[in-house]
Amino acid sequence: MVTAPTDKLVDCPALAALSVISGKWTTRILWVLREGSCDFGALRRALGGVSAKVLTDHLKALEAEGVILRRERSEAGVVHVSYAYSDYGRTLIPALDALGQWGLTHAARDRG
Amino acid sequence: MVTAPTDKLVDCPALAALSVISGKWTTRILWVLREGSCDFGALRRALGGVSAKVLTDHLKALEAEGVILRRERSEAGVVHVSYAYSDYGRTLIPALDALGQWGLTHAARDRG
Numbered sequence: 001m002v003t004a005p006t007d008k009l010v011d012c013p014a015l016a017a018l019s020v021i022s023g024k025w026t027t028r029i030l031w032v033l034r035e036g037s038c039d040f041g042a043l044r045r046a047l048g049g050v051s052a053k054v055l056t057d058h059l060k061a062l063e064a065e066g067v068i069l070r071r072e073r074s075e076a077g078v079v080h081v082s083y084a085y086s087d088y089g090r091t092l093i094p095a096l097d098a099l100g101q102w103g104l105t106h107a108a109r110d111r112g
Numbered sequence: 113m114v115t116a117p118t119d120k121l122v123d124c125p126a127l128a129a130l131s132v133i134s135g136k137w138t139t140r141i142l143w144v145l146r147e148g149s150c151d152f153g154a155l156r157r158a159l160g161g162v163s164a165k166v167l168t169d170h171l172k173a174l175e176a177e178g179v180i181l182r183r184e185r186s187e188a189g190v191v192h193v194s195y196a197y198s199d200y201g202r203t204l205i206p207a208l209d210a211l212g213q214w215g216l217t218h219a220a221r222d223r224g
Contacts, residue, residue, distance in 0.1 A: 012143045014208050015136070016215030022134050024127075031124045066221070091217065095210035096126050102207050103128030109178070109200075 017095060020065050025050055025058045029083075031100070033068060034093055037084035059083055067092060129207060132177050137162055137170045141195075143212070145180065146205055149196035171195055179204060 021027055025047060032038060032046045044055055062068045067089035073080045085093070133139055137159060144150060144158045156167055174180045179201035185192045197205070 012140045013212040013215035013219065014133075014143055015139045016219045017211040018130070018134055018139055018215075020218060021126075022130055027127045027130060028124045031126055065218075088221075092214055095207065095214050098207035098210045099129040100125040102204055103125035103130075105203065106132060106177075107125065107128045 017092075020062075020067065021092065021096065023058070025054060026062065029055075029058055029062065030067070030089075030092065030096055033083060033085055034096065037071070037082045039080055039082040043083060062089075129204075132174075132179065133204065133208065135170070137166060138174065141167075141170055141174065142179070142201075142204065142208055145195060145197055146208065149183070149194045151192055151194040155195060174201075 021030055028047050029043065032043060038046070040052075040055070040059075043059075044050060044052065047055065050058075059068065059070065063070055066086055068083050069086045069089075071082050071084065073082065133142055140159050141155065144155060150158070152164075152167070152171075155171075156162060156164065159167065162170075171180065171182065175182055178198055180195050181198045181201075183194050183196065185194065
């Protein structure tokens with residue numbers, strides 16, 4: 001059965017989500033933070049090869065979208081900055097997990 | 113609790129999926145085909161504004177990934193070409209639907 005979608009589909013909701021989560025570093029940041037709050041240094045090491053400036057810019061963008069929170073904690077006069085999903089950001093995790101699941105299958109299929 | 117992910121995360125499975133589904137036209141093609149098989153003309157009208165060449169190239173790329181199938185059907189001497197998800201491609205739909213769901217919420221939140 002060949003169906004011709006009736007209305008001209010300009011706004012594709014999946015694209016709206018992809019505009020927030022896609023990107024070489026953005027997706028990786030979101031992937032790492034699924035494991036829990038993470039300080040800047042640990043995040044940078046986990047991503048391997050990202051500059052501090054690029055990481056800061058990407059974190060600011062995700063913060064502006066309301067997807068992650070930046071927290072500061074003082075300890076013995078030293079300020080520690082960590083990042084975590086906001087409650088709203090956590091609603092992204094099912095989609096990220098579904099993508100991750102498919103990505104693993106796809107990568108295995110490519111090596112198949 | 114601040115956790116430092118132990119291993120250096122280079123291969124992010126979600127990125128592997130995004131490399132297949134992301135893109136201004138790619139995501140829209142996959143979104144339209146969720147509704148069923150679609151012939152080239154109807155697909156081009158649904159996407160609005162894509163050139164035949166660009167659409168052809170994107171469809172070939174998705175075909176090469178094994179995500180969609182190209183079918184030919186002859187009718188009164190005229191060959192009709194249509195596209196549809198492969199069985200393997202259909203395994204993407206849950207991730208696309210989860211992205212679409214989040215995208216709708218995010219778009220509404222932006223307009224909020």
